[in-house]
Amino acid sequence: MTYILGLKMLGKPETARKGNLIAAAGMTMAILGTIFFYQGEVPSFIYILIATAIVIGTILGWMIAKKVAMTKMPELVSLFNGMGGASAALIGLIEFEHYTGKTMSIATIVAGIIIGSISFSGSMIAWAKLNGTLKKPLRLPKYNILNNLIIIVLILFATFIAWSGTDSQLFLYVLFFGALAYGVLFVLPIGGADMPVVISLLNSFTGLAAALGGFLYGNMVMLTGGILVGSAGTILTFAMCDAMNRSLVNVIFGSFGSSGDVSASDGASETMKGSIKKTTVSDAAILMNYSQRIIIVPGYGLAVAQAQHAIHELEQLLASKGIEVKYAIHPVAGRMPGHMNVLLAETNVDYDKLAEMEDVNPEFKNTDVVFVVGANDVVNPAAHTNPSSPIFGMPILEVENAKNIIINKRSMNPGYAGIENELFYNQKTSMLFGDAKSVIQSLISELKGM
Amino acid sequence: MTYILGLKMLGKPETARKGNLIAAAGMTMAILGTIFFYQGEVPSFIYILIATAIVIGTILGWMIAKKVAMTKMPELVSLFNGMGGASAALIGLIEFEHYTGKTMSIATIVAGIIIGSISFSGSMIAWAKLNGTLKKPLRLPKYNILNNLIIIVLILFATFIAWSGTDSQLFLYVLFFGALAYGVLFVLPIGGADMPVVISLLNSFTGLAAALGGFLYGNMVMLTGGILVGSAGTILTFAMCDAMNRSLVNVIFGSFGSSGDVSASDGASETMKGSIKKTTVSDAAILMNYSQRIIIVPGYGLAVAQAQHAIHELEQLLASKGIEVKYAIHPVAGRMPGHMNVLLAETNVDYDKLAEMEDVNPEFKNTDVVFVVGANDVVNPAAHTNPSSPIFGMPILEVENAKNIIINKRSMNPGYAGIENELFYNQKTSMLFGDAKSVIQSLISELKGM
Amino acid sequence: MTQLIEFISDNIQMIYIVVLMIFVGVEIIGHVPAVLHTPLMSGANAIHGVVIIGAILVLLGVNPENYLGQALGFVAVLLGTLNVVGGFVVTDRMLEMFKKKK
Amino acid sequence: MTQLIEFISDNIQMIYIVVLMIFVGVEIIGHVPAVLHTPLMSGANAIHGVVIIGAILVLLGVNPENYLGQALGFVAVLLGTLNVVGGFVVTDRMLEMFKKKK
Amino acid sequence: MIIGVLKETQKGDNRVAITPKIAKQLIEKGFDVRVEEDAGANSSYKNSDYSKAGASIRTKEDLFKNSDILIKINPFDNKELEKLKKGQIVIAQLFHKSHPNDMKIIAERGATAYSMDAMPRISRAQDMDVLSSQNNLAGYKAVIKGAYEMTKIFPLMMTAAGTISPARVLVYGVGVAGLQAIATAKRLGAIVEATDIRTETKEQAESLGAKFILVDNNGEESEGGYAKVASEDYARRQKEAVDKSLFKADLVITTAMVPGRRSPLLITEEQVKQMQNGAVIIDLAAAQGGNCELSVMNKTVVKHGVKIIGTTIAPESVSTNASDLYAKNTFNYLVHLTEGNQFKWDLEDQITDETLIVYNGTIRQNGKTS
Amino acid sequence: MIIGVLKETQKGDNRVAITPKIAKQLIEKGFDVRVEEDAGANSSYKNSDYSKAGASIRTKEDLFKNSDILIKINPFDNKELEKLKKGQIVIAQLFHKSHPNDMKIIAERGATAYSMDAMPRISRAQDMDVLSSQNNLAGYKAVIKGAYEMTKIFPLMMTAAGTISPARVLVYGVGVAGLQAIATAKRLGAIVEATDIRTETKEQAESLGAKFILVDNNGEESEGGYAKVASEDYARRQKEAVDKSLFKADLVITTAMVPGRRSPLLITEEQVKQMQNGAVIIDLAAAQGGNCELSVMNKTVVKHGVKIIGTTIAPESVSTNASDLYAKNTFNYLVHLTEGNQFKWDLEDQITDETLIVYNGTIRQNGKTS
């Protein structure tokens, strides 16, 4: 049960870490339990074997996990996932002989082998891709047909093995390698940006494989753990697709996605190089929730959306969480002098929270998140950097000095001055598209739940 | 599994009804399944017996459930619950002889008997109380000690039966009647207002009894269904205590609660007869959600709480659900002429939504919910009815004509005129205590989730 | 004691199911609005009418000579049915109140 | 076919558990914020490392003469351990990021 | 009965006691309404508007000669009083306490006089209470006048040409006028502070977004919602507490009054000296002597760089709305006093009792007010 | 360099071109700032404030004799022009297009003239743009003046004495002044409508809570943010669309202008006749001929029951803030033009190019503007 608790707690940022520990503790107990309660004669060297494997695995796993850079985490997950898959497949290979003739058990075993090895080889490819070892998505001609063919053949073959009651190890190995090959082919053509989804999918595969093992042995721990991961993983996969606005089918079959940058194609001219990073309301909310200082930069879009009441509520909500929030008012934000003042005064924003440009500019570098709401020209670095731009020489709010920048607007359309804004392509910038009012309201309800 | 789905859907107003049907369908299937898949020789007259029982039970149950007045529902639930408990206890009585000597099975059986019969007799008492047959909470001296003693004796006795492996039916019947008695004693002293909590508790008892039965037969349907109800019922019991601001212990042991009217004692003088009805944010939200016309009556309290932005948001939210919402502005609401206008104009409330007293008074009778926020004197019927009151002769908003009245204020304290308001004691009125701003904000988040 | 352990290991799966079910029950009830407390209680009440199955099993398995048993079983089935049918119908009626008026 | 039915009725409880577990899994994941997707995936990844138990069982039960089996089993345990330990540690590291800064 | 509506004679007062809309309602009630020529001209009501409503336009003489009831807003001047006939009923703000002579004349002429300003401050009289309805407008207009006279603007503005800091407004006396002044100033974006001797006004001021300057009043309580005269000690403490805000204020609005007394002196010349150069004081209590030492009724005094404007003229200047409200008050009052367009003379009734000043030639000793 | 700050001579203009705060900043930049006696008196800045800031107080004669730079707000009058010396630099709003003679005199005297009103409307010149900074205040003050002159109040009020319906405000021209007028009227609780020939202003007006009356302008486009002269056809369609609102309006504020042209005529006498009795029109375009046929600059005309006030005086009347902003604009401008307190004469620069009207005695043919 500890897994359930663990996973549940993982679902909330505050409790996530504890959840992880609980799950780990549960796992340790299960392992020890298995060893000590095993009923049957076991030569002692087997114990040594097991112990050795565990010790080596632990040390290796720990070291790899600790050493690797934060940015390489997803690869690592993929790698570890592959290990699990391999382990499941190997079990199947060994156990096969013990169950010859028992159709259902064999069926379970071959299913475990297929799924485990797909998971293994697929994970390895995913790992290689993320790692950069494999760069280009590879794509054989008629790829979809070929792939589907292979999996069908594999399944038919597996059915045959189970049904016929054969005890040919050869068949089994053929199956094993066939599945490995399928795993490779399955993942190979998928773009790098979609990898997390694929990993999550493979993850749930491994879970399934583990569950099958549990079924075989009537081992509850394996069964529940595996199924839990299988189902949770599947849901998670869908959730991730959702967050990326793609369908799973699209990710697996449709994506010719060239190495995965979502290019800024919607409506903006393509002159700017680099790519923008979209973010979701949940992510933005989390980022805000774990900040200490937030500066809100309101612009004309706030007025258009009539989102003044919403932003005030957001500000109060953040403040109530102990976060320091203020507004940075650019002198020409909006369309008339004092536009932002009028707007915010309507909501009774404390005058002390409105900071003038000169005062606030030095503060950005100590700011965790700058939330730019419907402002554009007033935060456009082109005013400093590009002498040919019509706003060159205008003082701006130097939000690019902040640690994170979240920009809310409806599209990539330019503002009053009609020029592109390279801030949108900044590494630190996440774009939160949508009408200011509804976006802020969603942020509020998201934040309230934290 | 249908129960799970069913119960889950019951948890949301929109899906509740479907959930109920699904659960019912599942139940029917389970019953048929049990009969048809039973493996063993069964004399046909037994089938007839079963069929007769089911038919009679169905007709009776259906009729009672359909005929009874809406207000008597809780009694009915209690009654049916008792039936279930009795059924469980009877099973135990019959099955006892088959398992003589199998300690664990016997333990299961006696537990089933105890719990089932407590549930039965307790439910009957609860039913009688709600029904009005039993009026006064009866209370023997040293009640708590006596009661605890009985239950301890019962448990010891039960343990003895299970352990000794006796096959004495007599012992069993003693146990049965002992448990019945305990059920009576248990519920007897509890006040009428707390009955729903008690019923819920007994409900989960019956669930437990059913589960024990399931355990005995290894019948999954009984087991899962019973456990589900057992656990869900327990949580529900706590939730209900929560909603009433009582602890369970308090309800069961502490309550000398005299026939259950929560009297209006907080701060108000006790001159008014009758009792007030408190409501919760969730209930108020549900009521609003299922209304077609809502009128908001703002008063001075809205200004004090500075809840104008919140009420505007609530109004918009309701309107977006297709509900007709307007504000009824009493000419002297607040503390200066036009106070409410100033307040609401700040939030850009549409002027068309502000209705004058003369125009809105005839509309109340077609209004599903009147939401009175921080207003008091301006809705006090004493202005019409009580010539000695200082506000006699002042025209008021005749909210008492509406179908439901929800009044938000912080306490029972009077308003400017310093007089009691009998509207609070109106049958149709629910009091929603708390600071206007936070109450409205909670309402908003509750409504958003619907 | 050994009996207990034996019992547990014999019924390990059942116990598993019990624990899981408790989990599901708790998870599902989670946070329901207070207005739904009564219908929910009523619905749960109907569900624990599954005892009827037990009662039926008893009747099916009862010794044809055991008239007391048969009588009690009959009553048990009857009461169980009352519980189930009444429970569901009452719940349904309660929920009618929540229907969106046209 | 009969085999299948037999298998099902033999393992009815297991199937029950499987279905329940799926239910729990779905219920728990429900709505998690997108930022937690990766840690959650990682945590789940660690959990399915339970295959290690299978691997251990295999090793425990393997014929002492079956060297291939032992070798494979050894590798399986090793890989499983890697999965479990690495998975948990990585998850922990990821979650460190969410710690509230002082 | 014939109602005669007189044109206001007091200089600067643009109001009219009965508007065309109310005239129509009175006619519907069975009264015969006659209106002096051009009575409503300054409130944007033309003679033709009255005619359309069914009232006839007459000369002053005609009205005095034929009317049963004569209605006005301000006290009758001497010329008018002379024209009163026996049995005529006069309804206006007569300020009988400060105008005892007028009452004598009315009594001598055998007439009857109701005074609107004597209306008791009870809930059911709220819709006849002209002090409330007019003071409310005064509070609004005081701020508008202040904003008009100031050389600064109210709201905070951060513009390309620099930041304009919000104006600071200080309101003395949080009665009807004071509250509306707070609300209006707040709306325009000012930082508003307020003070009052009655502590219950703290919550009220705050409910409109003002900061309340609480002066410990040592239990000097209010009477029926009105303030009592403050002790010297209180005055001293008040100065201490408020001075800091006063010296920073751009606009000061004073509304402090004690019924039937000279208004309390809250701002001395000494204090004015320390105020900001360019500040404006609007003294709504000027008619009762003023809250500021330097204020002169209906004058704008500039001294020590501060503009001090003594006025009650505020409601009169929003004459259309002021007339609307006044007329409605009068209508409600008439409806209360009459039944089937005849007077009820129900002297038991508190409202009639307190407002009936002269009854058929005798000055009534009317209750409570000391 | 010596900067001489002159007192405004135009009647009614209470502003001053440099405030004490800005004087101090200029002094810190190395300028020697001298101020004419009482230059800031009407903006609530005393001579002593300037002295404290480090500026010296001089007579007009002294300033003309010794200053390198002479700063004012309004055009120099003839007497002043005569006193100019060769090489002196003049900075003011010179309105060179409508005052060609002045330019000639300046050129003859061998002086140099920068005109603040010729500032290009480009983003980086925003902080030197006096038209924006002053028009903004004009929009605010127009509403305050309107509220002051009206016989009605702005907000909706439901009171015991009846309901006062909210005032209806109509704004012609949604430029800088128009937008601020909308914002201010809205704040006070009025129902605000607005119209403009430039369709892009629809969104802007709505972002401040006004209802925009869209007149199909058949693609008559704006030029660099400014409106072009409207066609007759447009004028007709405009009347059709707006008349309904105009005849219901309590306050009309007109701000429509086309740079360098007579302001468009938007409200004819015929239309005024149909307006509400008691309505007020504030014509901020009166100086350029006015948007209303009946408006006269600096006069209040009452005709057909409507008060028509022709003015640009609005910003001048909030002289403290207006001076603050004007001074800040001038400061930014000076900083832009100079380096180490010497002029750069960078004629390539668009701002210098367009604002430098007379350069060392020759009138420059300066670009773009036709």
Ligand SMILES: NC(=O)c1ccc[n+]([C@@H]2O[C@H](COP(=O)([O-])OP(=O)(O)OC[C@H]3O[C@@H](n4cnc5c(N)ncnc54)[C@H](OP(=O)(O)O)[C@@H]3O)[C@@H](O)[C@H]2O)c1
């Ligand atoms: N203050 C003044 O006096 C004045 C006067 C005239 C001109 N200006 C000029 O106006 C500009 C002001 O800069 P700014 O940054 O405030 O505005 P901006 O540069 O015009 O940018 C506003 C942004 O808001 C976004 N937006 C519009 N509606 C939105 C909605 N409903 N929800 C979310 N986003 C929305 C637009 O992007 P999407 O369309 O993609 O959503 C747009 O890019 C400056 O260039 C200034 O020179 C100022």
Ligand SMILES: NC(=O)c1ccc[n+]([C@@H]2O[C@H](COP(=O)([O-])OP(=O)(O)OC[C@H]3O[C@@H](n4cnc5c(N)ncnc54)[C@H](OP(=O)(O)O)[C@@H]3O)[C@@H](O)[C@H]2O)c1
């Ligand atoms: N409009 C005028 O011009 C004017 C002028 C003077 C007097 N009055 C008088 O004022 C009264 C106005 O009637 P009304 O109904 O508006 O007000 P009211 O009768 O004074 O009642 C206001 C109610 O609001 C509640 N309240 C206060 N703060 C609250 C908060 N933060 N959250 C929720 N509730 C809060 C109070 O109850 P709790 O303390 O229990 O919360 C109080 O009972 C009339 O009697 C009228 O005659 C009006």
Ligand SMILES: NC(=O)c1ccc[n+]([C@@H]2O[C@H](COP(=O)([O-])OP(=O)(O)OC[C@H]3O[C@@H](n4cnc5c(N)ncnc54)[C@H](O)[C@@H]3O)[C@@H](O)[C@H]2O)c1
């Ligand atoms: N219940 C009703 O029917 C009703 C009707 C109208 C008014 N009222 C109430 O009557 C009260 C008085 O209203 P008003 O505006 O006519 O009063 P007012 O004009 O007589 O006085 C104005 C304010 O000045 C204050 N004041 C007096 N002396 C002061 C001093 N030395 N320092 C500071 N402040 C001082 C008073 O407390 C009062 O708030 C208000 O609270 C109002 O709400 C009640």
Ligand SMILES: NC(=O)c1ccc[n+]([C@@H]2O[C@H](COP(=O)([O-])OP(=O)(O)OC[C@H]3O[C@@H](n4cnc5c(N)ncnc54)[C@H](O)[C@@H]3O)[C@@H](O)[C@H]2O)c1
């Ligand atoms: N980018 C910048 O740096 C900058 C700086 C200041 C102002 N501006 C912009 O310049 C524009 C003009 O501002 P302004 O206030 O100085 O303009 P203005 O004073 O010249 O004119 C006022 C308004 O009248 C309108 N108008 C003209 N003829 C009309 C007609 N026949 N009917 C209706 N309306 C008519 C114009 O469209 C304009 O909106 C504004 O949009 C402003 O935002 C831009």
